[in-house]
Amino acid sequence: MTSIRSRSVPIAIFALLTLLPTVAAAQREDREREPNDTRRDANRVSLGVVAGEISSNEDADYFKIALPEFGILYLDIEAEAAGSPLDAALEIYRSNNVRIAAMDNTDCSYDPELVFVSPEDGTFYIKVFAADGRGGEGFSYRLHLATASVGTEEVVEEDLMNDFISQADLWPIPSIIVGLIMSDDGFPDSDFFAFEGHKGQKVVFDIFAVRNEGMTGVDPSSLDGRLTLYQWQDGEDSVVLAENLSANKADPQIIHTFQEDGPLYLEVEDQWNETGTNHYYFLFVYELPQLHEVPESIFEDCV
Ligand SMILES: [Ca+2]
Ligand SMILES: [Ca+2]
Ligand SMILES: [Ca+2]
Ligand SMILES: [Ca+2]
Structure with a gap:
């Protein structure tokens, strides 16, 4: 006790x-x-x-x-x-x-x-x-x-072995991850991350790349990011829950309320499949408050 x-x-x-x-x-x-x-x-x-x-x-x-x-x-x-x-x-x-x-x-x-x-x-x-x-x-x-508050100041580097959904590591909420969309073999790069949430938890997945332009002491990133959020179980096909390409060189962001307990999988990539040493990003993942009642009916027929 x-x-x-x-x-x-x-x-x-x-x-x-x-x-x-x-x-x-x-x-x-x-x-x-x-x-x-x-x-x-x-x-x-x-x-x-x-x-x-x-x-x-x-x-x-x-x-x-x-x-x-x-x-x-x-x-x-x-x-x-x-x-x-x-x-x-x-x-x-x-x-x-x-x-x-x-x-x-x-x-x-x-x-x-x-x-x-x-x-x-x-x-x-x-x-x-x-x-x-x-x-x-x-x-x-x-x-x-x-x-809102991110709730952490610790910035952790991506694990480079994350090109496929099956390679995604489990990350806590909140997390701040720094990553790079880059490949040596000429193929596009994808970075996959898994986040363990609980039912009803509202979470923001927020990329900082082009937005760094104008921030003091940081070179702007050339990444024109795309975010995709998946539900996935080993041995099954993945289901897309949300995606965001961002418009006009704005960074993508997904706000998602977990409909059940368990991990969801996030993919970060460049929407033009470009890669390079200047294609870096910060990924902020943190919880948001629920500001108003959301009627159940809105989520009918909705993954
Ligand atoms: Ca990767
Ligand atoms: Ca008006
Ligand atoms: Ca008005
Ligand atoms: Ca609208």
């Missing part, structure tokens, strides 16, 4: 830290203030919830938020999950108007969610719009904003 008791204190503190973003999100709810169709008219927001509506086909809603360098911002749109007909999409811009992140759909939902790490201390712009160009009365959404 003594050993369980002595362990329970740090676990309780850890649980509290993990819950903090959710608590902060629940305390504050704002409503968008039109006009906010351009960056210049962006509504200033903070962590919490902003309720809005894409009220016409032409409507776009801009918000702005101040972030510290390397601050993690987790954005989660609740629209389809709440019965709205809106097919929402999210884009993030730096103050110099360069787009640094974009997301349309996640897993089996039209609702986007994304995580990004601010490359500098400053103001960032969030654009919410209809991916299919359809808006109107009732095309409502709630934008949840929270912070």
Whole structure:
């Protein structure tokens, strides 16, 4: 009993830290203030919830938020999950108007969610719009904003024997892995990793490669990455659960909620099958808070 008791204190503190973003999100709810169709008219927001509506086909809603360098911002749109007909999409811009992140759909939902790490201390712009160009009365959404923490600072190198799913090593959640897409024989390179999750755990798999451009002291990577998440058992075919190629030289990212206990397999590759000594990446794998209820029905007929 003594050993369980002595362990329970740090676990309780850890649980509290993990819950903090959710608590902060629940305390504050704002409503968008039109006009906010351009960056210049962006509504200033903070962590919490902003309720809005894409009220016409032409409507776009801009918000702005101040972030510290390397601050993690987790954005989660609740629209389809709440019965709205809106097919929402999210884009993030730096103050110099360069787009640094974009997301349309996640897993089996039209609702986007994304995580990004601010490359500098400053103001960032969030654009919410209809991916299919359809808006109107009732095309409502709630934008949840929270912070997250990776939970480790240890960076571990890939095991180079990882070219096939059967060679994947089991890695913990959280992990920060540094890897290289490179081969000596002219063939494309793939890197496979296995992660043991538990049912209901929401995990982000996030590549940092081209995003390193502009970060101080780091050469940009030439990797135009592709991520694929598989379910697999030895002796069986693998099933694709999620994939992300990223658009326009943005790094790929997958946010996935484990539907059952057990390992899932992640493949990292270059989407043009290019390799080289400058095709390096950092892979961040960590847990996210659950910011709102997700109806079971959304995941019907969905792996
Ligand atoms: Ca609006
Ligand atoms: Ca607007
Ligand atoms: Ca969408
Ligand atoms: Ca490899």
